Amino acid sequence: MSDPSTIKSEDEWRAVLSPEQVHMPPFRILREKGTELAGTGEYEHFIGDGVYNCAGCGAPLYESTTKFDSGCGWPAFFDAIPGAVSRRPDPSRGYMRTEIVCTACGGHLGHVFQGEGFKVPTNERHCVNSVSIKFVDEEGKEH
Template identity: 40%
Template sequence: MKQFIILIIGALVISCTGVAQQETKKQNKAYAVSKTNAEWKKILTSDQYYILRQAGTERPFSSPLNKLYASGTFHCAACNTPLYESKYKFDSGTGWPSFDRAVEGNIEKDVDHKLGYARTELLCNTCGGHLGHIFNDGPRETTGMRHCINGDALVFVPKKSKNE
């Protein structure tokens, strides 16, 4: 019985150390756009700050961007980096804007253990802002992936018409 308890305690210590090292790695990365928390709070709304800088999640079906299918590009709300083209957006039924792929090179993947298990977190590769998570239950006829993104992490930039 003692060996079993020692084994359990050892497993917990190792798993906690792994998560702590993961968090340290993310915090030490230098991004092209970097600001202090006070600077981010000045330029972002409280909801944007909660999501982008504190890895929060908005309520499902609360974002006006969820059902927006106009032609254009969705940019990072913190640094204006183009992240998703509207032609790759689809209705996942989850209540969050969903895309089957991102603009190449503008998204960073990391591991998130906040719910007690590993999920793939999506971050803006320019400022490190938390966007959402990626899942493998997207459209099978395309990539099969679902980028589940918080609407408050995005701003929509409509495509300019040929006359503009």
């Protein structure tokens, strides 16, 4: 169940996020379900040991051990921390996709795809926008 402190109206999110974030990709992507351009995200090729947290509320979402190089242009993970990511049907492009959101705050992360043939344990690819996540290393330092 969501922590009440992470349930906010869009106006409350605008007040919490910095002015730059409201008019730039973090707000547009996390709150308005946008997508960053392929190959432009800071975490696409990033390698490190730690956890990827929600950029909106800070909830842990993905262990670094589940990140893999899919060549898709966005960070890819084969599994989320149990209960951290929720799935929703997304027919917005005229066909059905599965949107993934932070369970704690509802922030848009990206989409999950199945059966693409990647050699990963779940046969899934969580295609995540870099601006939707923040990496924290094993020492607690954000990158």
